[in-house]
Amino acid sequence: MLPAGRHVRQVLIEDGVLSAAGKGTLFIECSTIDVATARAQHQAAEQAGMEMVDAPVSGGTAGAAAATLTFMMGGTDSAFARAQPICEKMGKAVIHAGGAGNGQAAKICNNMILGVTMIGVCEALVLAETLGLDHQKLYDISSKSSGSCWSLNTYCPVPGPVPASPANNDYKPGFAAEMMLKDLKLAQQAAQAGDTATPMGAAAAALYGLFVNGGGGSTDFSGIIRMIRGN
Amino acid sequence: MLPAGRHVRQVLIEDGVLSAAGKGTLFIECSTIDVATARAQHQAAEQAGMEMVDAPVSGGTAGAAAATLTFMMGGTDSAFARAQPICEKMGKAVIHAGGAGNGQAAKICNNMILGVTMIGVCEALVLAETLGLDHQKLYDISSKSSGSCWSLNTYCPVPGPVPASPANNDYKPGFAAEMMLKDLKLAQQAAQAGDTATPMGAAAAALYGLFVNGGGGSTDFSGIIRMIRGN
Amino acid sequence: MLPAGRHVRQVLIEDGVLSAAGKGTLFIECSTIDVATARAQHQAAEQAGMEMVDAPVSGGTAGAAAATLTFMMGGTDSAFARAQPICEKMGKAVIHAGGAGNGQAAKICNNMILGVTMIGVCEALVLAETLGLDHQKLYDISSKSSGSCWSLNTYCPVPGPVPASPANNDYKPGFAAEMMLKDLKLAQQAAQAGDTATPMGAAAAALYGLFVNGGGGSTDFSGIIRMIRGN
Amino acid sequence: MLPAGRHVRQVLIEDGVLSAAGKGTLFIECSTIDVATARAQHQAAEQAGMEMVDAPVSGGTAGAAAATLTFMMGGTDSAFARAQPICEKMGKAVIHAGGAGNGQAAKICNNMILGVTMIGVCEALVLAETLGLDHQKLYDISSKSSGSCWSLNTYCPVPGPVPASPANNDYKPGFAAEMMLKDLKLAQQAAQAGDTATPMGAAAAALYGLFVNGGGGSTDFSGIIRMIRGN
Numbered sequence: 060m061l062p063a064g065r066h067v068r069q070v071l072i073e074d075g076v077l078s079a080a081g082k083g084t085l086f087i088e089c090s091t092i093d094v095a096t097a098r099a100q101h102q103a104a105e106q107a108g109m110e111m112v113d114a115p116v117s118g119g120t121a122g123a124a125a126a127t128l129t130f131m132m133g134g135t136d137s138a139f140a141r142a143q144p145i146c147e148k149m150g151k152a153v154i155h156a157g158g159a160g161n162g163q164a165a166k167i168c169n170n171m172i173l174g175v176t177m178i179g180v181c182e183a184l185v186l187a188e189t190l191g192l193d194h195q196k197l198y199d200i201s202s203k204s205s206g207s208c209w210s211l212n213t214y215c216p217v218p219g220p221v222p223a224s225p226a227n228n229d230y231k232p233g234f235a236a237e238m239m240l241k242d243l244k245l246a247q248q249a250a251q252a253g254d255t256a257t258p259m260g261a262a263a264a265a266l267y268g269l270f271v272n273g274g275g276g277s278t279d280f281s282g283i284i285r286m287i288r289g290n
Numbered sequence: 291m292l293p294a295g296r297h298v299r300q301v302l303i304e305d306g307v308l309s310a311a312g313k314g315t316l317f318i319e320c321s322t323i324d325v326a327t328a329r330a331q332h333q334a335a336e337q338a339g340m341e342m343v344d345a346p347v348s349g350g351t352a353g354a355a356a357a358t359l360t361f362m363m364g365g366t367d368s369a370f371a372r373a374q375p376i377c378e379k380m381g382k383a384v385i386h387a388g389g390a391g392n393g394q395a396a397k398i399c400n401n402m403i404l405g406v407t408m409i410g411v412c413e414a415l416v417l418a419e420t421l422g423l424d425h426q427k428l429y430d431i432s433s434k435s436s437g438s439c440w441s442l443n444t445y446c447p448v449p450g451p452v453p454a455s456p457a458n459n460d461y462k463p464g465f466a467a468e469m470m471l472k473d474l475k476l477a478q479q480a481a482q483a484g485d486t487a488t489p490m491g492a493a494a495a496a497l498y499g500l501f502v503n504g505g506g507g508s509t510d511f512s513g514i515i516r517m518i519r520g521n
Numbered sequence: 522m523l524p525a526g527r528h529v530r531q532v533l534i535e536d537g538v539l540s541a542a543g544k545g546t547l548f549i550e551c552s553t554i555d556v557a558t559a560r561a562q563h564q565a566a567e568q569a570g571m572e573m574v575d576a577p578v579s580g581g582t583a584g585a586a587a588a589t590l591t592f593m594m595g596g597t598d599s600a601f602a603r604a605q606p607i608c609e610k611m612g613k614a615v616i617h618a619g620g621a622g623n624g625q626a627a628k629i630c631n632n633m634i635l636g637v638t639m640i641g642v643c644e645a646l647v648l649a650e651t652l653g654l655d656h657q658k659l660y661d662i663s664s665k666s667s668g669s670c671w672s673l674n675t676y677c678p679v680p681g682p683v684p685a686s687p688a689n690n691d692y693k694p695g696f697a698a699e700m701m702l703k704d705l706k707l708a709q710q711a712a713q714a715g716d717t718a719t720p721m722g723a724a725a726a727a728l729y730g731l732f733v734n735g736g737g738g739s740t741d742f743s744g745i746i747r748m749i750r751g752n
Numbered sequence: 753m754l755p756a757g758r759h760v761r762q763v764l765i766e767d768g769v770l771s772a773a774g775k776g777t778l779f780i781e782c783s784t785i786d787v788a789t790a791r792a793q794h795q796a797a798e799q800a801g802m803e804m805v806d807a808p809v810s811g812g813t814a815g816a817a818a819a820t821l822t823f824m825m826g827g828t829d830s831a832f833a834r835a836q837p838i839c840e841k842m843g844k845a846v847i848h849a850g851g852a853g854n855g856q857a858a859k860i861c862n863n864m865i866l867g868v869t870m871i872g873v874c875e876a877l878v879l880a881e882t883l884g885l886d887h888q889k890l891y892d893i894s895s896k897s898s899g900s901c902w903s904l905n906t907y908c909p910v911p912g913p914v915p916a917s918p919a920n921n922d923y924k925p926g927f928a929a930e931m932m933l934k935d936l937k938l939a940q941q942a943a944q945a946g947d948t949a950t951p952m953g954a955a956a957a958a959l960y961g962l963f964v965n966g967g968g969g970s971t972d973f974s975g976i977i978r979m980i981r982g983n
Contacts, residue, residue, distance in 0.1 A: 094421055117435055129435055152434070156427050164421040165431050168414040172407070172437035175490065179406030182488040183399040186477065189484035190325055190395040196387050200396050203383070204348055204360055206403035208439030244944045246417065247954075251937045253420035256518065256961025257413040259406065261940075261954040262493050262724075268949025269731075272751025287487065289734025475713045478723075482706045487730025492709075492723040493955075499718025500962075503982025520965025556883055579897055591897055614896070618889050626883040627893050630876040634899035637872030637952065638865070644950040645861040648939065651946035652787055652857040658849050662858050665845070666810055666822055668865035670901030708879065715882035718980065719875040721868065724955050749949065 060089045064096030071100055077107055085141050086111040089130075091242065094160045094167070094249050101134065101159035110138040113162040114146060117169070119234055127151040131169075133161035167249060170242040174263040174280070177210040177239075181284035184217050188288075195220055216281035230282035237276035240267040291320045295327030302331055308338055316372050317342040320361075322473065325391045325398070325480050332365065332390035341369040344393040345377060348400070350465055358382045362400075364392035398480060401473040405494040405511070408441040408470075412515035415448050419519075426451055447512035461513035468507035471498040522551045526558030533562055539569055547603050548573040551592075553704060556622045556629070556711050563596065563621035572600040575624040576608060579631070581696055589613040593631075595623035629711060632704040636725040636742070639672040639701075643746035646679050650750075657682055678743035692744035699738035702729040753782045757789030764793055770800055778834050779804040782823075784935065787853045787860070787942050794827065794852035803831040806855040807839060810862070812927055820844045824862075826854035860942060863935040867956040867973070870903040870932075874977035877910050881981075888913055909974035923975035930969035933960040 061067050067090050071077045080086075086104055088097070088111060097113040104111040112134035122128040128150035132139055139155045146153045156165040183206070187197045198220035202212045215221040225233035232238075243264035250257045270276075270283045278285075292298050298321050302308045311317075317335055319328070319342060328344040335342040343365035353359040359381035363370055370386045377384045387396040414437070418428045429451035433443045445464075446452040456464035463469075474495035481488045501507075501514045509516075523529050529552050533539045542548075548566055550559070550573060559575040566573040574596035584590040590612035594601055601617045608615045618627040645668070649659045660682035664674045676695075677683040687695040694700075705726035712719045732738075732745045740747075754760050760783050764770045773779075779797055781790070781804060790806040797804040805827035815821040821843035825832055832848045839846045849858040876899070880890045891913035895905045907926075908914040918926035925931075936957035943950045963969075963976045971978075 129431075131431060154427075154431050156431060157423055160421070161423050161427070164418065164423040165428060168418050168421070168423065168428050169432045169435060169437040171417065172410050172414045172432060172439065172442070175410030175413075176403070176407045176437075176439055178490045179403050179410075179494075182406075182481075182486075182491050183403045186402065186481055186484070186486050186488060186491075187395065187399050189486045190391070190399075190480060192388055192392050192395040192399065196385075196392070197396060197399050200360075200362055200385050200387060201400045201403060204400060205440045205445075206400040206407075208403065208407055208441075209436045210439075211403070214436075247940065247944060249421060250413075250417050251940060251957075253417070254961070254965065255413075255417050255420045256520070256958050256965055257417060258497060258518075258720075258955065258958035258962070259409045259490065259493060260413050260417075261958045262490060262951065263410075264944075265949050265951035265954045266489060268947070269748065269751065269951070272947065272949055273748070274751070286731065286735070287489075289487070289731070289736070478709065478713060482709060482726075485730070485734065487727050487734055489724065489727035489731070489951075492727045493720065495713075496718050496720035496723045499716070500720070500979065500982070503716065503718055504979070505982070517962065517966070520962065520967070591893075593893055616889075616893050618893060619885055622883070623885050623889070626880065626885040627890060630880050630883075630885065630890050631894045631897060631899040633879065634869070634872050634876045634894060634901065634904070637875075638869045638899075638901055640952045641865050641868030641872075641956075644868075644943075644948075644953050645865045648864065648943055648946070648948050648950060648953075649857065649861050651948045652853070652861075652942060654850055654854050654857040654861065658847075658854070659858060659861050662822075662824060662847050662849060663862045663865060666862060667902045667907075668862040668869075670865065670869055670903075671898045672901075673865070676898075711883060712875075712879055715879070717875075717879050717882045718982070719879060720959060720980075721871045721952065721955060722875050722879075724952060725872075728951060749951075751949070 064092040067092055067100065068096060072103060077103060080109060082108040084109045085138060087114050087142050087145065088112065089114050089116055091115040091166055092163060093245050094163045095252065097133070097163045098160040110135065110141065112138045112142045113160055114142065115162055115166040116150065117166065123149065130154065131156050131162040131165040133157060133159050133163065167242055167246040170239070171246040171257070171260045173210065174239050174243045174267065175259045176208045177216065177281060178263055178266055178283060180208065180210045181216050181287045185284065185288045214281060216284045225279035225281055230279040233279035235276065236267060236278050236280045236283060237271050239280040240264065240271050243267055295323040298323055298331065299327060303334060308334060311340060313339045315340045316369060318345050318373050318376065319343065320345050320347055322346040322397055323394060324476050325394045326483065328364070328394045329391040341366065341372065343369045343373045344391055345373065346393055346397040347381065348397065354380065361385065362387050362393040362396040364388060364390050364394065398473055398477040401470070402477040402488070402491045404441065405470050405474045405498065406490045407439045408447065408512060409494055409497055409514060411439065411441045412447050412518045416515065416519045445512060447515045456510035456512055461510040464510035466507065467498060467509050467511045467514060468502050470511040471495065471502050474498055526554040529554055529562065530558060534565060539565060542571060544570040546571045547600060549576050549604050549607065550574065551576050551578055553577040553628055554625060555707050556625045557714065559595070559625045560622040572597065572603065574600045574604045575622055576604065577624055577628040578612070579628065585611065592616065593618050593624040593627040595619060595621055595625065629704055629708040633708040633719070633722045635672065636701050636705045636729060637721045638670045639678065639743060640725055640728055640745060642670065642672045643678050643749045647746065647750045676743060678746045687741035687743055692741040695741035697738065698729060698740050698742045698745060699733050701742040702726065702733050705729055757785040760785055760793065761789060765796060770796060773802060775801040777802045778831060780807050780835050780838065781805065782807050782809055784808040784859055785856060786938050787856045788945065790856045791853040803828065803834065805831045805835045806853055807835065808855055808859040809843065810859065816842065823847065824849050824855040824858040826850060826852055826856065860935055860939040863932070864939040864953045866903065867932050867936045867960065868952045869901045870909065870974060871956055871959055871976060873901065873903045874909050874980045878977065878981045907974060909977045918972035918974055923972040926972035928969065929960055929971050929973045929976060930964050932973040933957065933964050936960055
């Protein structure tokens with residue numbers, strides 16, 4: 060797992076891992092990187108007579124330690140069939156999202172939803188404070204109705220309703236804000252390359268950018284509630 | 291149920307319903323209106339020796355017909371205790387959200403989350419199209435992971451994954467976009483009155499405003515995916 | 522000049538200034554308040570046989586001291602004709618914007634442009650820093666081309682290009698961020714009442730809300746560049 | 753002038769223009785492209801013993817025909833000194849913005865301001881309609897006060913106040929919306945690469961994306977007022 064597309068390209072192509080590997084080798088590339096680079100690597104692997112899956116994960120270091128990661132895989136049926144039993148040893152779910160690059164596509168689409176809903180939930184909880192509505196009451200109502208979402212139900216960004224959420228641990232990650240920002244920027248990059256307009260995704264990327272540039276990068280991503288609240 | 295705070299005030303105060311009612315009357319006010327007006331009515335009722343709950347609902351006309359509405363109630367314990375058994379005849383859930391006006395507060399906080407997540411989900415599905423990722427694949431992955439939310443899981447804004455969702459019925463409501471816009475504007479009004487900044491809620495209100503002004507008011511609120519996609 | 526519509530209504534109506542004044546009195550109401558309240562006051566004055574102009578100003582305390590304010594007036598031709606020579610003693614420009622409330626309308630439309638462009642200019646200057654482009658160079662180019670605007674040309678939010686701008690005085694106002702926020706909220710209130718969608722105006726209001734809630738309220742409104750930059 | 757960085761790289765590097773040219777050749781590269789690619793080309797030219805300026809223009813086809821373009825140049829003092837007299841034959845202004853790539857940097861910073869202010873001006877004019885304030889009145893006031901900007905003063909997006917503006921010619925470009933979107937996306941790309949948060953620039957890019965995807969690409973960029981207004 061490497062930080063960005065350029066590092067993966069460096070290792071695979073320029074540093075020679077691909078050319079040094081034997082024919083038929085299966086590459087399981089678990090970095091979260093941009094879709095275009097992932098697809099270019101698939102092509103390079105295929106031309107070299109090898110197989111590849113792009114297989115970014117969700118679940119964080121805790122999920123890795125507990126072998127409960129989710130793998131989102133892009134690649135041929137054949138490559139997926141080979142990679143699946145290996146990754147199942149580290150994960151609770153290994154999902155075939157389609158052809159080359161679709162693991163990355165699934166991850167950034169999912170995390171764009173996540174970033175948008177997290178800020179929306181933070182805003183609703185802060186508005187509730189303003190209106191004199193208890194966090195727990197809003198939690199009880201929304202987690203069971205149309206406001207239900209993972210960001211609220213299982214990762215609630217205020218202390219109390221979900222004891223295990225980072226809000227109860229002074230917003231120690233968990234999933235750091237700078238990692239969320241990275242994923243939101245990948246989504247924006249893909250949207251712009253594909254002539255897709257994503258106004259809420261763009262707003263979420265900008266708000267996490269303000270939060271990270273203001274010093275919140277290593278805070279859990281739910282800690283953006285402090286910026287929304289003003290403290 | 292009346293459209294806005296001014297209508298409720300007109301009927302209760304100016305048209306004389308409150309002054310004509312007997313002491314101890316319980317008012318169950320089910321309109322979705324602004325929090326400030328709701329609280330002023332509670333005060334007027336209390337001064338007249340009566341009880342009131344503000345009790346906006348979610349579930350739409352279908353929920354009303356099937357007696358599966360959710361009531362979010364604000365008012366004293368005593369008023370709630372009287373109103374609860376009555377509303378349970380029309381609803382599957384009757385929740386006490388706190389004191390006067392908190393029913394309205396809960397509803398607008400919840401629906402602000404809903405409006406924000408719906409647009410986020412629409413953007414992710416359109417981005418998936420651009421990237422060659424099937425709607426069903428993204429649904430399968432996100433509905434079970436951190437992108438999970440009511441807007442995706444049970445009201446999916448593209449045809450297919452959730453057969454009962456309005457997307458399968460040419461976006462006939464359901465919950466009309468103009469009603470979502472009304473609730474988002476109430477949330478903005480409350481946020482501004484309370485010096486709360488809600489950037490995503492504001493963006494959602496603006497985007498639903500563009501959609502409604504462009505002719506989409508009577509479309510289901512999930513139909514905003516057409517504006518996001520450009521057709 | 523009073524802070525908000527409710528104070529003006531209090532003084533004029535409830536405290537009895539209007540009823541105590543003689544027939545034909547001219548009211549020059551210079552507060553910046555919401556359009557709806559301003560129009561209601563015109564109506565009350567007219568019914569009492571008096572004349573009124575709503576006449577909010579721009580130019581700040583410095584403009585008032587130097588008698589260089591700009592008055593934007595709403596009211597009848599007759600009321601404007603009476604008010605104009607009086608206000609010219611305090612202002613360099615007295616402009617008739619149309620009927621009752623149009624002074625307020627002009628001010629909030631103008632200041633919505635101002636708030637939007639100021640943040641846009643701040644972002645461009647911070648992006649220039651990132652790209653290694655001197656502030657002065659961008660100033661020289663944009664102030665003479667299509668990026669030309671008052672926020673850049675005469676109120677530049679970084680030290681240097683415009684020596685008199687608050688950026689050269691540690692962002693002491695000038696025009697405080699909390700006053701800009703007030704005007705942006707009035708614009709949002711008017712937009713929502715009129716079913717108008719103003720996505721950039723809404724974003725500007727939300728960003729100034731974050732800035733003010735984060736402690737920047739008494740800073741000059743150009744100081745929002747610090748939040749954009751992250752320090 | 754080529755559409756994007758990849759085309760310029762193709763022609764200069766891969767198609768061999770750079771290797772075929774004689775030592776000391778001066779390249780005047782007038783495409784509007786991303787800053788990173790522009791800087792890579794400067795480096796390639798320098799290594800080949802040649803000089804280069806990146807020199808994007810503003811002024812459109814009309815400016816080219818009338819020789820009134822503005823050139824924003826990045827490069828060494830020496831390269832600028834050679835390029836300046838040549839470009840002055842096609843332009844009214846040739847400005848040295850700094851080292852390699854700074855011509856591109858200046859253009860995207862400037863055009864980000866332009867895109868943001870244009871939408872802000874459109875919103876203010878639509879809000880004025882809602883409030884019963886004449887376009888001409890708002891123009892007269894704001895073009896001379898703190899709302900003054902190029903988008904309003906010289907390119908007013910409603911018919912009337914500025915007879916030569918595209919609004920008076922059914923929004924025929926002028927400067928097409930798809931070109932504005934291209935520049936706003938270049939700005940977003942640079943901002944993301946540089947870890948800069950530009951919330952208003954991001955919102956402008958998203959709104960022009962919605963406008964272009966909705967069919968407005970070949971309309972003048974001031975025509976986005978129709979989307980803001982809802983018709």
